[in-house]
Amino acid sequence: MLVLRPVEQTDLPQLQQLARDSLVGVTSLPDDSERLREKIAGSCASFASAAEANGPENYFFVLEDLDDHSLRGCSEILATAGFDEPFYSLRNRHFTSASRELNIEHGVPALSLCHDLNDHTLLRGFHIDANLVRTPFSELLSRARLLFIAAHAPRFAEAVITEIVGYSDEEGHSPFWDALGKHFFDLPYAEAERLCGLQSRSFLAELMPQYPIYVPMLPQAAQDCIGRIHPDGQEAFDILEREGFETNSYIDLFDAGPTLYARTSNIRSIARSQTATVQQRPQIDARGRYLLSNNALLGFRAIMAELDFQPDQPLSLTPAMCAALNVTDGSPIRLIAL
Amino acid sequence: MIVRPVKVSDLPALLALVQQAGPGFTTLPANEDRLSHRVRWAQRAFAEQVERADADYLFVLEDDDMRVVGVSALAGAVGLREPWYNYRVGLTVSSAPDLGIQRQIPTLFLNNELTGQSELCSLFLGHDQRHGSNGRLLSLGRLLFVAEFPHLFGEKMIAELRGSADEHGCSPFWDSLGRHFFQMDFSHADHLSGLGNKSFIAELMPRQPLYTCMLTEQAQAAIGQAHPNTEPALKILQAEGFTHKGYIDIFDGGPVIEAPVRNIRTVRESLELTLSLGSPDEQAPLWLIHNRRLENCRITVARARRVGSSLVIDRLTAKRLQLQPGNSVRAAMLPNQQQQAVAA
Numbered sequence: 094m095l096v097l098r099p100v101e102q103t104d105l106p107q108l109q110q111l112a113r114d115s116l117v118g119v120t121s122l123p124d125d126s127e128r129l130r131e132k133i134a135g136s137c138a139s140f141a142s143a144a145e146a147n148g149p150e151n152y153f154f155v156l157e158d159l160d161d162h163s164l165r166g167c168s169e170i171l172a173t174a175g176f177d178e179p180f181y182s183l184r185n186r187h188f189t190s191a192s193r194e195l196n197i198e199h200g201v202p203a204l205s206l207c208h209d210l211n212d213h214t215l216l217r218g219f220h221i222d223a224n225l226v227r228t229p230f231s232e233l234l235s236r237a238r239l240l241f242i243a244a245h246a247p248r249f250a251e252a253v254i255t256e257i258v259g260y261s262d263e264e265g266h267s268p269f270w271d272a273l274g275k276h277f278f279d280l281p282y283a284e285a286e287r288l289c290g291l292q293s294r295s296f297l298a299e300l301m302p303q304y305p306i307y308v309p310m311l312p313q314a315a316q317d318c319i320g321r322i323h324p325d326g327q328e329a330f331d332i333l334e335r336e337g338f339e340t341n342s343y344i345d346l347f348d349a350g351p352t353l354y355a356r357t358s359n360i361r362s363i364a365r366s367q368t369a370t371v372q373q374r375p376q377i378d379a380r381g382r383y384l385l386s387n388n389a390l391l392g393f394r395a396i397m398a399e400l401d402f403q404p405d406q407p408l409s410l411t412p413a414m415c416a417a418l419n420v421t422d423g424s425p426i427r428l429i430a431l
Numbered sequence: 432m433i434v435r436p437v438k439v440s441d442l443p444a445l446l447a448l449v450q451q452a453g454p455g456f457t458t459l460p461a462n463e464d465r466l467s468h469r470v471r472w473a474q475r476a477f478a479e480q481v482e483r484a485d486a487d488y489l490f491v492l493e494d495d496d497m498r499v500v501g502v503s504a505l506a507g508a509v510g511l512r513e514p515w516y517n518y519r520v521g522l523t524v525s526s527a528p529d530l531g532i533q534r535q536i537p538t539l540f541l542n543n544e545l546t547g548q549s550e551l552c553s554l555f556l557g558h559d560q561r562h563g564s565n566g567r568l569l570s571l572g573r574l575l576f577v578a579e580f581p582h583l584f585g586e587k588m589i590a591e592l593r594g595s596a597d598e599h600g601c602s603p604f605w606d607s608l609g610r611h612f613f614q615m616d617f618s619h620a621d622h623l624s625g626l627g628n629k630s631f632i633a634e635l636m637p638r639q640p641l642y643t644c645m646l647t648e649q650a651q652a653a654i655g656q657a658h659p660n661t662e663p664a665l666k667i668l669q670a671e672g673f674t675h676k677g678y679i680d681i682f683d684g685g686p687v688i689e690a691p692v693r694n695i696r697t698v699r700e701s702l703e704l705t706l707s708l709g710s711p712d713e714q715a716p717l718w719l720i721h722n723r724r725l726e727n728c729r730i731t732v733a734r735a736r737r738v739g740s741s742l743v744i745d746r747l748t749a750k751r752l753q754l755q756p757g758n759s760v761r762a763a764m765l766p767n768q769q770q771q772a773v774a775a
Contacts, residue, residue, distance in 0.1 A: 190612045190635040195623065197635060201611055276644040277525040278532055288530065300525045300532065304639045309611040310646065 095165060095230055096417045097237040097386075097395040099140050100133050100153040107164040108133070108155070115220040116258055116325050122167070122218050123290030139172070140391050147172040147214060147250045152241065154393075156221070156234050159417060166221035166234045170241065172249055175211030181298035182210050182256075182343040182352060185319065188305065202308040204273075204319075206301055210343060210352065214242070216255040219329045227328055229397055229431055233384055235332045237395035239362035240386040240427050244393075246357070253357050254343075255333060258326035259350025260318050269349040272315030277301055285347060301346055318349040326350065336361045366429040371420050372407035385428035387418045394418045402428065432565060433751050434503070434572035434730040436477040437470050437489040444499035445470070445491065448557060458553045459502065460622070476507070477726045483583060484511035488576070490728075492556065492569045495751075500560045501569045504553035505576065508585055510546030516633040517545055517678040517687055520654060523642065537643040537654070541636065545678060545687065549577070549584040552591070554664060564717055564732040567765055570667050572730035574697040575721045579761050581698075587689050589678075590668055592661045594685025595653040604684030607650030612636055620682060633681055653684040661685075670766050671696045701763040702737075708756050709743035711736050717765040718742065722752040729753055732765060 100108070105126065112124040123129065136153035144150055149172070156166035174180035184207045187200030221234050242249045261267040261282060270282035277300050278285055289297055308316055320340060322330050330353065337360055338353035345352070357363060368388070379399030385408075386395035396417050402408055408426050415421060437445065442463075450461045459466070473489035475481050486507030491499045509515040518539040525534040551573060556566055577584050596602045596617075605617040612635050613620055643651050655675055657665050665688070672694050678687035692698055697719065715734040720742070722729045733748035742762050754760065 188637055190637075192635050195635075197613065199614060201637075203637070276536060276642070277534055278527075278530075279534055280530075280532070296527070300527055302523075302642055304538075304642065305637065306642070306645060307611060307637065310607065 094159045094396060094413060094417050095156055095233065096159055097154050097156050097168075097233055097393075099391065099393055100136050100155045100167070102130075102133050102137065104155055104164060105129060105133060108167065111164060111167055111220055111222075114223070116323065122220055123287075125290070128290070136169075140393070144172070144248050147176075147248055149173065149176040150248065152238075153218070154234075154238065154241075156230065165225055165230070167218060168216070168220070168234050168238055169218035170238050170249070171215040171217060173211075174213050174215040174254065175208060178296075179208045179298070180211050180215070181206055181208065181301070181346055183207070183306075183346045183349070184209060185308070185342045185344055188307070203305040204308060204344070205305045206298070206303060206346065207343075210254055212250060213252045213254045213354075214250040214357065216253060216333070219255075226325075229382065231328055232332055232431055233395060233397045235329060236336065236362050236384055236429075237386060239336065239360055240366060240384060240395055240429070241393055242357065242360075243363040243366050244386065244388040244427055245390060246363075249357060251357050253338075253355050253360060255329075255338070255353045256345050257330045257350045257353060258323040259345055259348030260321040260323050261348060267318065267348045268312070268314035269318035270347055272311050273306060274301065274347055282347065289347070298346060315349075319344055320349065320351045322350060323348075362429050366427050367402075367404065369402070369406070369408035369426050369428065371415065371422055371424045371426055372409050373412060373415055373422050374409040375411065377401050377409050377411060382431040383428045384431055385418070385426055387420050388425050388427045389419075392419055394420075397431065400428070402430075432495070432500075432568060432731060433493050434490045434568055434728075435493060436726065436728055437473050437491050437502075439467075439470055439474065441491055441499050442467055442470060445502060448499060448502060449555065451558060452555045458504075459555065473504075477728065479725065481507075483507040483585075486583060488573075489553070490569075490573065490576075490730075492560070492565065494560075501556040501565065502553060503551075503555075503569045503573055505573050505584075506550040506552060507583055508547050509550050509589070510543055510548075514543050514633065515546050516636075516681050517542060518641075518681050518684075519544065520643075520677040520679060521640070523640075537651075539641045539643060539654075539679075541633075541638055541640070541681070545587075545589055545689075547585050548587040548589050548689070549692075550589050550591070551668070564765060566663065567667060568719065568730070568732045570664060571671070571697050571719055571763075571765070572721070574671060574695055575701055575719050575730055575761060575763060576728060577692060577695070578698040578701040578763070579721055579723055580725060581692060584692060587691050588673075588695060589687055589689045590664075590673065591680050591687045592665055592685045593658040594680055594683030595656045595658055596683065602653070602683040603647065603649035604653040605682055607647040608641065609636065609682055617682065636681060650684070655679050655684065655686045657686055696766065697763045701761050704737065704742040704760055704762055705740055706749060706752075706754050706756055706758045706760050707738075707741045707743050708746055708749060709736070710745055711743055718744075718762045719765050720744065720748070720752060721761040722754050723759055723761050727753065735762070737762075 139150035191198040267282040338355040343352040476486040488505040492501030673688040718735040
């Protein structure tokens with residue numbers, strides 16, 4: 094059975110292997126043991142904090158296979174984007190050219206560096222074992238974060254965003270980067286993303302153009318990248334889109350990947366998840382597949398299971414499920430159908 | 432050959448002349464109404480009936496048979512009636528020493544910094560007159576006029592030179608920049624600009640600076656590059672001390688060159704001398720000579736000898752200048768060069 098739980102310091106060696114395999118562009122997962130150690134420590138402190146509002150906390154989850162204790166994926170929630178350092182994105186809006194005298198008016202799309210997404214909660218660092226891609230475990234890894242937000246709403250902002258990795262080719266070249274960022278950095282895309290993971294992302298963002306970039310002035314290949322998703326980022330996108338997230342006018346400043354946005358209270362797994370109390374049963378006559386969590390904080394656990402759920406009735410769980418979730422008879426459970 | 436203020440009776444000849452110049456010559460379009468308006472306005476300027484902001488001194492080059500063979504102009508001031516826009520080529524530095532990053536990105540800043548300066552413009556010399564000192568007379572005569580009447584002009588003289596264009600008149604700078612904001616081709620925009628809509632057009636352009644690395648390579652190469660046809664005019668003005676300080680035309684990227692009036696060679700070296708008659712020989716140097724009048728301004732080039740505070744010229748030259756011996760002239764020796772200003 095696979096369980097999602099908060100990361101622990103002893104996860105470091107396995108986490109580093111995951112980081113090594115992660116997609117270029119998932120910059121919150123650096124392949125650097127010192128940085129990872131800091132991230133784990135930061136996450137432990139976040140889960141242990143008594144935060145009453147969204148602050149600098151970063152909640153780092155891992156997906157563990159209970160059979161062999163291997164880690165199969167990880168994901169994160171940053172409570173507040175832009176809390177410790179500005180959160181940069183490119184806003185894609187129309188610049189209107191107008192002349193009454195010439196009777197001309199038309200819009201030219203322009204990309205402007207902005208901090209508009211500061212203060213939103215950010216889902217990031219989604220990475221799953223290649224063997225589990227497009228299985229329900231991807232849903233568990235991504236959406237269990239939403240169950241966590243539902244259980245601890247005051248710790249999060251009123252809106253949640255995520256950046257989907259943008260297009261780059263098989264050699265790791267991003268046509269958008271080549272047309273924009275490269276002029277300002279003179280670094281290959283992959284190297285810039287690597288530095289972002291190691292150094293501060295805002296540090297690099299501050300080297301980016303401060304004045305608008307007019308889209309028609311970019312080469313066609315770069316224009317085509319705006320809002321385009323890397324094939325390996327499609328699943329992360331699809332899962333959150335089904336949750337009610339929408340693209341908007343913001344894109345990633347390096348690879349032009351889309352940003353997804355949702356009001357926290359409108360997110361499907363948050364708005365529609367239900368609570369129940371546990372009743373341990375040796376066997377269940379399963380009627381459907383669910384994501385369920387124990388609603389805890391430090392001891393947060395989430396799994397995917399076949400259940401027989403009846404609203405307003407105690408929820409029957411097998412001993413194995415109870416063990417995975419670290420719950421007993423009468424414990425509260427939050428669940429949502431897959 | 433003389434340079435003199437334009438007259439209404441010059442209109443037919445002027446129209447024929449600017450038709451020779453073709454569509455690139457936007458400040459003097461071959462449009463009878465526009466031309467007529469401009470000529471009448473110039474007459475008022477020479478009569479000192481307009482403010483500096485509106486002053487447009489339009490000169491013609493006339494041969495001894497009283498045929499109009501060239502035209503050039505001086506604007507008292509740019510930008511005082513409607514905004515005058517240029518890009519200034521500045522620099523943005525992207526630097527992160529720890530990462531070994533140090534990028535210098537030339538950046539275009541839209542500005543009105545040349546507001547109030549005076550402009551040399553609208554020069555065109557007929558195709559069959561491009562020899563001898565005609566081009567220099569037509570171009571530098573204006574500077575002698577400025578030397579004589581500095582109170583009519585700003586601190587600096589500027590000249591916008593036509594930028595690079597291909598054989599079809601397409602401007603790579605326009606194609607990479609302006610076109611995106613206008614959705615019209617260069618010749619149409621340039622035509623509107625010539626009709627006096629320049630500031631309306633400029634207002635369609637983005638206000639924020641533009642990184643040149645976003646332009647095509649051809650457009651980047653066109654920044655500050657004069658059209659080959661204006662190369663001679665550029666050389667003449669460079670020899671007068673005009674330099675390119677980084678201002679360019681917002682449409683075609685052509686250079687705007689400038690010089691403080693007091694530093695312009697012709698202004699600096701010009702002398703007030705008393706005219707006397709004689710017969711300077713073929714070895715005598717060429718002088719640019721002005722009769723020191725405004726409304727009846729006459730400027731010519733002739734061989735002359737300076738003797739103390741006198742300038743000795745022949746009778747025909749005096750006649751061209753409408754002067755008598757003993758009259759005062761302003762004169763400057765013509766620089767020793769072979770350039771022929773033909774269009775600017």
